[in-house]
């Protein structure tokens with residue numbers, strides 16, 4: 001639909017803006033629950049293309065957030081045993097769930113090539129962005 005296209009375009013703009021304006025954001029993307037399936041599907045993103053366009057619930061940092069409904073800050077991806085590597089340059093990751101009417105319907109995912117870069121400020125920023133995106137979905 002037209003409104004879906006507009007939401008995707010807006011999310012693409014958010015990804016581009018975040019990646020270009022925050023030095024420690026090297027890959028920025030949205031994942032969403034894929035219909036009735038127990039998996040996430042990649043939505044708009046900025047950064048290198050990833051092979052991981054579908055992620056089963058529970059797998060990797062993203063899949064864990066799909067079931068925990070909580071922010072997941074990873075200061076050192078090498079210390080995680082349930083982690084899906086997208087690029088060997090990535091040192092850290094943050095995933096923040098996106099709620100619509102209290103339901104976890106997706107998430108924003110940031111990869112950083114800088115070790116341990118994320119603070120509470122990043123969590124607050126990404127929670128705010130997700131709350132804005134929720135209004136246009």
Ligand code: SME
Pocket residue numbers: 027029050052055059060061062063082083084085086093109111
């Ligand atoms: N590293 C993620 C997979 C997605 S890529 O970062 C784009 C994970 O472990 O879920």
